[in-house]
Amino acid sequence: MAPRQRGATDPAGERELLSAGDVARTVARMAHQIIEKTALDAPSAPAVVLMGIPTRGAPLARRLADRIRDFSGVAVPTGTLDVTLYRDDLRRGPTRPLETTKLPAGGVDDRLVVLVDDVLFSGRTIRAALDALRDHGRPRAVQLAVLVDRGHRELPIRADYVGKNVPTARSEEVHVLLEEFDQRDGVVLR
Amino acid sequence: MNTLVLKGVRPYGEGPLSDVLIRDGVIAGITSHDPNTDPHTDPHTDPNTPDTVVDGNGAILLPGFVDLHTHLREPGREDTETIESGSTAAALGGYTAVFAMANTDPVTDNAVVVEHVARRGREVGLVDVHPVGAVTVGLRGEQLAELGTMARAGVRVFSDDGHCVHDPLIMRRALEYSKALDVVVAQHAEEPRLTAGAQAHEGANAARLGLQGWPAAAEEAVVARDCLLARQVGARLHVCHVSAAGTADVLEWAKARGTAVSAEVTPHHLLLTDDRLATYDPVNKVNPPLRTAADVERLRQALADGVVDCVATDHAPHAPQDKDTEWSAARPGMLGLQTALSVVVKTMVETGLLDWRGVARVLSERPAEIAGLPDHGRPIAVGEPANLTLVDPAATWVVRGADFASIAANTPFEGMELPARVVATVLRGRVTAAAGRIPA
Amino acid sequence: MRHLLGTEGIDPADAVAILDTAAGLKQSLEGREVRKLPTLRGRTVITMFYENSTRTRVSFEIAGKWMSADVVNVSSSGSSVSKGESLRDTALTLAAAGADCVVVRHPASGAAHRLAGWLKDVGTSVVNAGDGMHEHPTQALLDAATLRERLAGGDATGQDLRDRRIAIVGDVLHSRVARSNVHLLTALGAHVTLVAPPTLLPTGVGAWPVTVSHDLDAELPSQDAVMLLRVQAERMHGGFFPSAREYSIAYGLNERRLGLLPEHAVVLHPGPMLRGMEIASSVADSPRAAITEQVRNGVHVRMAVLYHLLAHEEENA
Numbered sequence: 001m002a003p004r005q006r007g008a009t010d011p012a013g014e015r016e017l018l019s020a021g022d023v024a025r026t027v028a029r030m031a032h033q034i035i036e037k038t039a040l041d042a043p044s045a046p047a048v049v050l051m052g053i054p055t056r057g058a059p060l061a062r063r064l065a066d067r068i069r070d071f072s073g074v075a076v077p078t079g080t081l082d083v084t085l086y087r088d089d090l091r092r093g094p095t096r097p098l099e100t101t102k103l104p105a106g107g108v109d110d111r112l113v114v115l116v117d118d119v120l121f122s123g124r125t126i127r128a129a130l131d132a133l134r135d136h137g138r139p140r141a142v143q144l145a146v147l148v149d150r151g152h153r154e155l156p157i158r159a160d161y162v163g164k165n166v167p168t169a170r171s172e173e174v175h176v177l178l179e180e181f182d183q184r185d186g187v188v189l190r
Numbered sequence: 191m192n193t194l195v196l197k198g199v200r201p202y203g204e205g206p207l208s209d210v211l212i213r214d215g216v217i218a219g220i221t222s223h224d225p226n227t228d229p230h231t232d233p234h235t236d237p238n239t240p241d242t243v244v245d246g247n248g249a250i251l252l253p254g255f256v257d258l259h260t261h262l263r264e265p266g267r268e269d270t271e272t273i274e275s276g277s278t279a280a281a282l283g284g285y286t287a288v289f290a291m292a293n294t295d296p297v298t299d300n301a302v303v304v305e306h307v308a309r310r311g312r313e314v315g316l317v318d319v320h321p322v323g324a325v326t327v328g329l330r331g332e333q334l335a336e337l338g339t340m341a342r343a344g345v346r347v348f349s350d351d352g353h354c355v356h357d358p359l360i361m362r363r364a365l366e367y368s369k370a371l372d373v374v375v376a377q378h379a380e381e382p383r384l385t386a387g388a389q390a391h392e393g394a395n396a397a398r399l400g401l402q403g404w405p406a407a408a409e410e411a412v413v414a415r416d417c418l419l420a421r422q423v424g425a426r427l428h429v430c431h432v433s434a435a436g437t438a439d440v441l442e443w444a445k446a447r448g449t450a451v452s453a454e455v456t457p458h459h460l461l462l463t464d465d466r467l468a469t470y471d472p473v474n475k476v477n478p479p480l481r482t483a484a485d486v487e488r489l490r491q492a493l494a495d496g497v498v499d500c501v502a503t504d505h506a507p508h509a510p511q512d513k514d515t516e517w518s519a520a521r522p523g524m525l526g527l528q529t530a531l532s533v534v535v536k537t538m539v540e541t542g543l544l545d546w547r548g549v550a551r552v553l554s555e556r557p558a559e560i561a562g563l564p565d566h567g568r569p570i571a572v573g574e575p576a577n578l579t580l581v582d583p584a585a586t587w588v589v590r591g592a593d594f595a596s597i598a599a600n601t602p603f604e605g606m607e608l609p610a611r612v613v614a615t616v617l618r619g620r621v622t623a624a625a626g627r628i629p630a
Numbered sequence: 631m632r633h634l635l636g637t638e639g640i641d642p643a644d645a646v647a648i649l650d651t652a653a654g655l656k657q658s659l660e661g662r663e664v665r666k667l668p669t670l671r672g673r674t675v676i677t678m679f680y681e682n683s684t685r686t687r688v689s690f691e692i693a694g695k696w697m698s699a700d701v702v703n704v705s706s707s708g709s710s711v712s713k714g715e716s717l718r719d720t721a722l723t724l725a726a727a728g729a730d731c732v733v734v735r736h737p738a739s740g741a742a743h744r745l746a747g748w749l750k751d752v753g754t755s756v757v758n759a760g761d762g763m764h765e766h767p768t769q770a771l772l773d774a775a776t777l778r779e780r781l782a783g784g785d786a787t788g789q790d791l792r793d794r795r796i797a798i799v800g801d802v803l804h805s806r807v808a809r810s811n812v813h814l815l816t817a818l819g820a821h822v823t824l825v826a827p828p829t830l831l832p833t834g835v836g837a838w839p840v841t842v843s844h845d846l847d848a849e850l851p852s853q854d855a856v857m858l859l860r861v862q863a864e865r866m867h868g869g870f871f872p873s874a875r876e877y878s879i880a881y882g883l884n885e886r887r888l889g890l891l892p893e894h895a896v897v898l899h900p901g902p903m904l905r906g907m908e909i910a911s912s913v914a915d916s917p918r919a920a921i922t923e924q925v926r927n928g929v930h931v932r933m934a935v936l937y938h939l940l941a942h943e944e945e946n947a
Binding site: 389392393394395396397398399400401402403405469470471511514515516517518519 | 638716717718736737738739740741743744747761762763764765806809832833834835836837838
């Protein structure tokens with residue numbers, strides 16, 4: 001298969017924003033930023049945990065942890081945090097199935113929790129995640145890492161680590177594709 | 191002199207059109223229909239012009255219907271039906287005589303209530319209202335009511351309907367005692383021990399719906415016992431609302447060995463099955479319960495064969511608060527007077543099981559005979575009393591309980607399209623219902 | 631889903647979805663400091679119990695409260711329920727007072743169906759918490775959740791009970807638990823055997839998708855689970871069986887019979903138990919019995935049911 005031209009629009013009306021290689025490089029860069037900003041490899045470093053928000057935030061958190069280990073030698077625990085039961089839009093659609101919540105061993109108390117999600121949009125998912133996190137313990141601090149920030153915030157929420165800022169129209173859809181679910185890596189605009 | 195002409199009618203649905211002249215309540219002449227005579231000439235100028243003319247338009251003329259089993263609810267529950275509203279429903283349904291069941295409040299177990307019901311019936315005057323007397327005091331099944339006194343007050347039929355005269359000795363005495371009075375005891379056949387708490391026909395539907403079963407044997411056993419008792423004492427027995435196929439088998443056996451037993455079936459047991467219970471809507475709750483398609487099939491055949499003698503409505507009005515409840519709290523019973531003919535046509539005529547002579551038999555002649563009414567269910571012939579019903583066999587209509595003359599509206603046939611309509615009802619030469627209305 | 635009136639005719643996919651939600655809730659609440667979710671904030675759940683049942687009422691109440699719903703309990707004593715008000719009027723009153731969901735326990739079979747009919751135009755959901763001898767769907771769901779969890783021995787998400795063999799023993803005739811379980815377990819692919827004396831089986835049981843047996847010993851070796859039903863004392867006086875002793879000898883689950891079950895088989899009982907009669911005390915307390923797990927799962931299953939009924943857009947059903 002010929003490599004897809006970045007920015008090209010395919011017949012299905014799909015425009016590629018990040019290629020598979022871009023995704024890998026972006027995750028690596030974000031890993032460096034997390035190491036740097038949290039100083040997690042310093043002797044007095046806070047205990048950092050990565051909490052992925054299902055579905056695609058969960059494998060992203062694992063990938064970030066892998067890169068962080070590669071670059072710093074520190075094994076950062078990961079977990080998943082399902083926010084379905086905390087959403088404020090449950091009554092705007094059909095019944096949502098629950099996803100898995102799995103706290104890392106030792107929980108989140110007094111740790112620096114980095115929430116990981118694929119796309120930051122309205123901010124409502126992150127608001128729900130903050131509420132969910134509060135019910136699971138009392139982190140020392142919470143940060144946010146997203147692969148794509150597409151704008152259009154409806155709440156005063158911003159990310160600490162952004163893979164790529166993508167200006168979008170509200171009507172457009174940004175899809176993060178991950179091999180774990182989609183057979184390939186990439187970010188596309190539809 | 192009072193005259194009525196029914197123009198262009200077909201007695202028993204047979205032969206060419208006829209004109210029937212009725213004078214002073216008696217059929218005075220049956221002639222070939224003459225479409226040229228103008229029935230609307232002025233009686234003041236032409237002495238031969240009848241007082242009233244009904245255009246039959248080819249409708250079928252039958253003897254007026256007789257219902258052996260009607261609940262008129264007066265006295266006691268005038269919020270659900272009165273003798274007036276029930277008489278209206280009866281006239282509109284083609285009935286010229288009804289038997290008003292004894293489970294009133296107070297119970298019709300004495301001559302005072304008997305005379306009250308009969309008098310109210312006469313005052314309303316739309317249908318002959320014959321009070322049924324209770325077999326036992328208060329319908330309690332313990333002590334015989336004063337059958338003789340009530341018989342002298344005009345009671346022809348005795349029944350504890352709603353309750354079974356379950357004590358075999360009391361039933362034997364009632365049958366025995368009735369012989370001297372030339373009356374008939376009508377049994378509500380339901381062995382009470384077998385139906386304690388029962389809510390629905392015992393079978394697959396009741397099992398699924400968690401409704402306590404009402405075994406067919408509870409009916410069959412009492413009918414068998416009573417047939418044996420009637421034969422033992424040489425009395426007549428009438429069986430109310432046969433609902434189970436097995437009961438028809440028992441009746442066939444009893445009749446074959448010469449027992450003087452007669453039986454009725456309700457329109458709803460000829461049409462509906464317990465499949466309707468799935469909604470738990472108590473409009474389908476009735477005693478005896480709706481049973482299976484096999485029971486319905488057997489009952490239709492039994493009615494066609496004469497094993498079951500006649501159709502009786504068991505017309506049972508109930509207030510909304512007694513019906514629109516959870517299943518077990520609801521009272522059993524269904525309206526029937528204004529739908530009986532149509533259901534009989536749907537289940538018996540359209541299926542080819544009965545012709546119109548047969549309809550006359552099951553809705554009029556046999557019930558009149560069973561009750562011993564001399565002037566109902568008579569042949570359509572000169573010199574006979576003019577108690578008649580005119581039926582349009584081609585009409586179809588959609589049942590609306592709210593439109594019925596009854597105060598209550600608990601019909602299980604709501605929304606159904608049914609065939610045949612009563613065009614007119616004639617009681618002793620007087621039109622009591624015409625075109626779905628009571629004449630002014 | 632607007633109402634949960636029964637398990638008869640339930641779509642197996644819906645049933646598995648509810649079990650998955652229950653498992654998800656259980657997992658997400660396990661070991662948490664704050665066992666409260668904001669999911670049903672602002673929704674009102676009214677429990678209407680016309681029969682005494684502390685365990686079911688409390689289970690629904692906890693389920694609602696853990697989801698942040700406002701839960702109001704109406705019991706048959708001290709309310710209009712005991713003042714002769716009709717079920718219809720009580721239901722319409724509670725709906726008008728703002729109930730989003732009515733949980734009803736009633737001695738009349740079909741009461742929940744009637745309620746759903748009366749509330750058709752109001753938008754209130756109805757959960758059947760047991761109607762007469764008819765159905766008790768949340769009990770069947772918690773039984774299925776317990777079986778699935780035990781028999782899978784790990785994450786059972788998405789699984790049904792295909793080819794599992796489950797014996798239901800005891801008073802099937804009067805049991806809404808049995809009816810709901812027959813419908814649900816067979817919908818989930820399980821093979822159900824009813825074991826009872828003929829007097830405690832309904833006439834018409836032949837139409838059910840089950841095997842019927844009167845010989846418990848013969849059935850036990852092939853079962854993955856055995857579910858015991860409560861036998862009410864008044865049945866004895868009704869002549870359904872001669873004596874508690876004779877019942878216990880023929881249908882009680884004692885130590886010897888426990889030995890006839892395969893190693894992995896699970897023992898369930900909806901409670902309250904008659905120890906010594908339908909189940910030996912040592913069996914009830916053995917690790918094979920999942921009776922306390924049933925109670926625990928009951929809360930999660932009822933949370934899941936409330937979630938599936940109340941946490942989605944309005945249906946025009």
